[in-house]
Amino acid sequence: MTAASRPPRATSTRPMIQVVELHKTFGEYKVLTGINVTVPEGSTCVILGGSGSGKTVLMKHMIGLLKPDSGQVIIDGEDIVPLGEERLEVVRRKFGMVFQAAALFDSMNVYDNVAFPLREHRKQLSEEQIRTLVRAKLDLMGLPRTAEAKFPADLSGGMRKRVGLARAIVMDPKIVLYDEPTTGLDPITTDYVDEMILAAQRELRVTSVVISHDIASAFNVADYIAFLSKGVIVEFGPPEQLRTSQNEAVKVFLQTWFGKN
Ligand SMILES: Nc1ncnc2c1ncn2[C@@H]1O[C@H](COP(=O)(O)OP(=O)(O)OP(=O)(O)O)[C@@H](O)[C@H]1O
Structure with missing residues (x-):
């Protein structure tokens, strides 16, 4: 449109x-x-x-x-x-920030990259609560469950962008x-x-x-x-x-x- x-x-x-x-x-x-x-x-x-x-x-x-x-x-x-x-x-x-290079942590898989801000700033959340929040944002960005365990190096440029945005919005x-x-x-x-x-x-x-x-x-x-x-x-x-x-x-x-x- x-x-x-x-x-x-x-x-x-x-x-x-x-x-x-x-x-x-x-x-x-x-x-x-x-x-x-x-x-x-x-x-x-x-x-x-x-x-x-x-x-x-x-x-x-x-x-x-x-x-x-x-x-x-x-x-x-x-x-x-x-x-x-x-x-x-x-x-x-x-604020959430999305950079030109997706700026993901190479040593973390997709799930941990998106969970990172929550683990840093919302220490009171349980792992189960984190999972719910992370998956909601991965779903919104159209990232399948199979992507969760992948590392940034194994993703296409477009996938990396989507993970970068999922991470930028995970704190709402x-x-x-x-x-x-x-x-x-x-x-x-x-x-x-x-x-x-x-x-x-x-x-x-x-x-x-x-x-x-x-x-x-x-x-x-x-x-x-x-x-x-x-x-x-x-x-x-x-x-x-x-x-x-x-x-x-x-x-x-x-x-x-x-x-x-
Ligand atoms: N910290 C800084 N110290 C000195 N000059 C700077 C600094 N940051 C930016 N500039 C200068 O300010 C000007 C504007 O830079 P800026 O990066 O905002 O441009 P831009 O519109 O984003 O450009 P591009 O589209 O090429 O990324 C440039 O001439 C840059 O060299």
């Missing part, structure tokens, strides 16, 4: 993530020069932009891994910029951040990954932020696309809005993409 034909999924207007006038400079280099973006609860926002435009830097601010020079990052009603590490650790439990986060989840994947695996992003949103009602280079995938999963150029968000809206954008950077980006595909 394409973005244009599907019904709107996100209906909440409550902001889950609000970035307000965010500035970040590294040395002389001004990477973010006044970012304003709001992601409503339960929606999926894709951040698009050229290489080096600051997408990852923006995402790192959302989870408090970087401090801005100025501006606010309001997560679920709380400005996290002034917070110290201890309180940030608590806020970070609202409110927000999932995806850093280039489809980069380097073939088109069929990309479709699988898009499907699982949609499944996580549908079944768990998570708010998602996705950094992507892949416009087709962005249009598939996004409720909103934020286009980052020269340190600011130059376009924000549903995917159709990007298609008709008059912004020069957006137009060039789209032309380059559609020229190659």
Whole structure:
């Protein structure tokens, strides 16, 4: 189903993530020069932009891994910029992260990889409770029981991604951040990954932020696309809005993409 034909999924207007006038400079280099973006609860926002435009830097601010020079990052009603590490650790439990490389532990099988956050942070759970939670997430990601004992090295790229997402959502986060989840994947695996992003949103009602280079995938999963150029968000809206954008950077980006595909 394409973005244009599907019904709107996100209906909440409550902001889950609000970035307000965010500035970040590294040395002389001004990477973010006044970012304003709001992601409503339960929606999926894709951040698009050229290489080096600051997408990852923006995402790192959302989870408090970087401090801005100025501006606010309001997560679920709380400005996290002034917070110290201890309180940030608590806020970070609202997040699941899915990295480009699935970042699984090679020495652990699939089951133990997904169980890991529960064993670390929910020490009161019994093994039986852990099994129930792990299997629910493996099922949601379409991973069969036979995959549980396999090690990451024995999995296809798409399977690894699914295990990575199962692990990211096993603690039932409110927000999932995806850093280039489809980069380097073939088109069929990309479709699988898009499907699982949609499944996580549908079944768990998570708010998602996705950094992507892949416009087709962005249009598939996004409720909103934020286009980052020269340190600011130059376009924000549903995917159709990007298609008709008059912004020069957006137009060039789209032309380059559609020229190659
Ligand atoms: N810790 C840092 N110290 C200095 N410069 C940094 C740091 N982190 C990022 N940068 C610079 O900030 C700019 C934006 O980087 P960022 O990784 O956010 O880009 P991006 O849009 O995610 O790019 P890509 O699509 O290629 O991954 C780059 O020029 C990068 O070199």
